Amino acid sequence: MTTTLRTAVVIGCGTTGTSLALALGLAGVRVTLVDEDPRALEEAVSLGAGTAWTPGQPPADLVVVATAPSAVVDALHSAQSRGLGHVYTDTAGTKDIVCAEAELRGCDLKGYVPGHPLAGSDAAARDTAAAGRFTGRPWVVCPYETTPDWALETMDALIEVCGAYRIDLAPHVHDRIVAELSHGPHLIAAALATRFADSSEAFLGLAGNGLRDAVRSAGGDPWLWGDVLAHNAGPVADVLDRVTEQLARAAAILREGDASAPLELAPTLEEGRRGHAALQRAGERRTLRDAPAGDRV
């Protein structure tokens, strides 16, 4: 337990909120929970993530808004109006619109540190809350120019408790990065996977692990993902355009039916293999904490 973080309110008991709450609880932080859905709240409580928040509690050291992106600013504004805590953060997977809306809406920016923990999302555990969900993973923080040190100190305590490491990025830079690394690939996996929604068992039985890997991220919650994608529309559309263009070119090469097709496809396949290798190497390098982020993005 740190001195700056002894009590916390977690608003939104989905996988992210519950995982955070579990990590906070393990570190000795007293956590109270809020969720509009009584069943979600009950489940989080039953997992030991905390107790239900009740009116009249003294303000917490930290309030975490762990809702879908489109619900963050409403929840933040309401929580600040009611004086639920001293420092506020969110966990939304998009930051540009959220940060701008919080400002427009008149939220108290001095006490609000926009954040996004990049979950490891171990394929098997994607939808399972766990205290270790953010261990060893980057946690993007998008401070305003005016964000005071005392707010960042509380944020640092949260990140430390979760075993993550902090990376500061401008909101629009964050959004372009996650469009490339997560949002775009998610839509591509979903588009690929639609083909198999109504296929016969016999057909699907011929599929190998490569295909199952390729569509794994399509297993995420469609409503949460629709919200995330719409909140990062421009950068995601740019990723889709690029991939669409490459695939259309490959299809044209194949349709021409020239003997030179393998040669013409080679640059894409070779570059794809290099990209695959680069990602594999990055996965094996987990000690990247001190490397500068955001360059060559």
Added chain:
Amino acid sequence: MTTTLRTAVVIGCGTTGTSLALALGLAGVRVTLVDEDPRALEEAVSLGAGTAWTPGQPPADLVVVATAPSAVVDALHSAQSRGLGHVYTDTAGTKDIVCAEAELRGCDLKGYVPGHPLAGSDAAARDTAAAGRFTGRPWVVCPYETTPDWALETMDALIEVCGAYRIDLAPHVHDRIVAELSHGPHLIAAALATRFADSSEAFLGLAGNGLRDAVRSAGGDPWLWGDVLAHNAGPVADVLDRVTEQLARAAAILREGDASAPLELAPTLEEGRRGHAALQRAGERRTLRDAPAGDRV
């Protein structure tokens, strides 16, 4: 060891050929190996896959042509001319062009059973030869109308030795299936992965396992894959067209920037989730051997 399969020649000591040879050897079949590349041959021999083929050997019970698709018919014709064996098969990932070319070229079709073992391609072991590579996996066989039972019996013995199970498909049906399940997804993974070929370590360090899963199949040999894709051009182009169209529609929805974007994206995301779930279920049902194949393809 079966009575119909006591000796075999394996032409092509890549991952597939070497894996087959190892499985045959384990079952007591005497295996001799051929490869134009002396280093590939040497490596297979050093792995215990067999001994180098030498001229003057009596014809083997089975000759397996385990080369890239475009090299199969040449190798088959040459092997048959030299009388290397009684029954011949190949392992190429495309069948329509290979089967037609073998006929046009005047290969002896009575002794040739076109085949394609669908490797499990456990991501980690994709490029590693192993006797168990085909265990529990389907092995597509595309007999000609004139293929005699004695040739199929030898083929069955090979499939049994490898622990696989046989599925008979027409060549063009096979090609459409693998375009959907393997070739199309491979190109999509490659196109997605190209983006990361020259990215900074800091950027790639933010990637999660979901992205690494999505691009995993892009790690395959670009030259072999170019050959495979060019040999299955039409069906692969059809898959790319479908996915391209979906992604272009999604990009258009995102660019419109309407508040209804999440609603408009929902059908693709929801269908993608259903497709993902169907593929996961299929992966858990490994005992599909007796199910009828090819329906609803």
